Amino acid sequence: MGGHPDRNAQFENITQLKQDYLDAGNPVISMDTKKKALLGTFYRNGSLYTQAAIQTNDHDFPSSATGSVIPHGVYDLKRNTGYITLGTSHDTSEFACDSLFQWWVNEGIIHYPKAKSLLILCDGGGSNSSRHYIFKEDLQKTANALGLEIRIAHYPPYPSQYNPIEHRFFPHVTRACEGVVFDSVETVKTLISRTSTSKGLTTIIHILDKIYETGRKYAADFKEIMPIVFDTHLPKWNYRAIPQE
Numbered sequence: 001m002g003g004h005p006d007r008n009a010q011f012e013n014i015t016q017l018k019q020d021y022l023d024a025g026n027p028v029i030s031m032d033t034k035k036k037a038l039l040g041t042f043y044r045n046g047s048l049y050t051q052a053a054i055q056t057n058d059h060d061f062p063s064s065a066t067g068s069v070i071p072h073g074v075y076d077l078k079r080n081t082g083y084i085t086l087g088t089s090h091d092t093s094e095f096a097c098d099s100l101f102q103w104w105v106n107e108g109i110i111h112y113p114k115a116k117s118l119l120i121l122c123d124g125g126g127s128n129s130s131r132h133y134i135f136k137e138d139l140q141k142t143a144n145a146l147g148l149e150i151r152i153a154h155y156p157p158y159p160s161q162y163n164p165i166e167h168r169f170f171p172h173v174t175r176a177c178e179g180v181v182f183d184s185v186e187t188v189k190t191l192i193s194r195t196s197t198s199k200g201l202t203t204i205i206h207i208l209d210k211i212y213e214t215g216r217k218y219a220a221d222f223k224e225i226m227p228i229v230f231d232t233h234l235p236k237w238n239y240r241a242i243p244q245e
Contacts, residue, residue, distance in 0.1 A: 007156040010237055014121060014153050021119045022078060027112045030075045030121045030165040031100065031128070033091050034173065038065040039182050046178025056181060069188050071173070072099040072127075075165040076107070082169040083107055084192050084205045086185060089212040093135040096127040097142040102206055104146055117149040117240075123163055124154040130237055133218045136228050143241035154237040172197055185209075 021028045042060040057064060070087040072095065083106075085099035100120070108118070124130040130152075143150045155163055176195040182188050185207055195203040231238035 003158070004156045006234055006237075007159070010154075010156045010234055011162075013234060013238065014155070017119055017151070017153055018077070018121075021117070024116070025112070026115050026117050026119065027108055028077045028119045028121070029103070029108075030077065030163050030168075031096070032073055032123060032160075032163060032165050032170070033096065033127055034071040034073065034170060036068050036070045036091065037182050037188070038062060039067040039069060039184060039188075040065045041181055041183065044177070044179055044181060046180075054181060066183075067185070069182065069185055070095070071188075071192065072096060073165055073169060073173070074099065074103040075169040076111075077164055077168075079111060080168075080199070080201050081107070082165075082173070082195065082201065082203045084173070084203060086189060086192075086205065086207045087212070088185060088207075088209050090214050091127045092212045092214060092216070093127050093129075093132065093138045094216070095208070095210075095212050096135070097138040098208060098210070100150075101142055101145065102208065104148070106206065107204065115148065117151055119151045119153065121153050121155065121163060123160045124157060124237065128152075128154075130154040133222060133226075134216055136226065136239070136241070137218045137222050140226065140228060140241045140244075143243045147243050149243065150241045152239055152241075156237065169195075169201070169203075172201060173203070 018028050038060055041056050043056040070091050072085045074083040083103045085102055087095050122128045128135050173192055173195050177191045180191055189205050193205045227242060227244055229240045
């Protein structure tokens with residue numbers, strides 16, 4: 001692991017983009033996916049006050065699980081609110097974009113009715129990879145469905161800890177779930193919904209019970225005809241999905 005020659009330039013770019021969007025009254029969100037958790041009687045780190053000992057399995061073999069849960073998070077920087085979509089299938093680009101869609105129709109459009117564009121800060125890997133065209137294709141579909149321009153600014157390799165969601169929201173989600181056995185999706189939903197801080201952080205949670213296909217490929221002609229607009233400055237990490245009619 002090491003630095004990237006364009007690392008500092010991208011951090012300066014992100015700082016400027018955030019300020020421009022906030023000054024214009026447009027939303028700035030940070031998004032990422034927390035580690036998948038197995039459902040079942042598995043041990044979980046953390047302290048918990050109980051009236052009796054809780055018996056759990058000493059190994060978390062997937063074959064012993066009753067299912068899994070994948071928390072995808074969206075953090076609104078201006079409003080200090082978190083939105084979690086609990087998936088029960090796979091962490092794919094389609095899932096990430098569906099989570100983004102759910103946040104906008106349930107929260108974003110209510111608080112930013114006059115928004116002209118949405119800035120998303122995210123890592124460069126995982127379901128929102130900067131290198132994969134399948135994410136760009138799904139992002140374009142989301143922009144079309146919402147009728148809203150979506151600007152992406154990826155963090156450079158390695159410093160994902162600077163992504164706001166990683167230090168302003170996810171640690172509090174982890175704290176709210178410490179020590180409790182994830183025996184069902186509803187249990188996880190109840191725990192995460194309690195995520196809050198004395199500084200006003202609140203959390204909204206939604207279950208998305210949809211099966212996602214892994215290994216999807218983007219359309220054969222997408223690279224040639226895609227309407228994604230890449231910035232002239234560091235285009236590999238900065239681009240916009242402009243809604244098409």
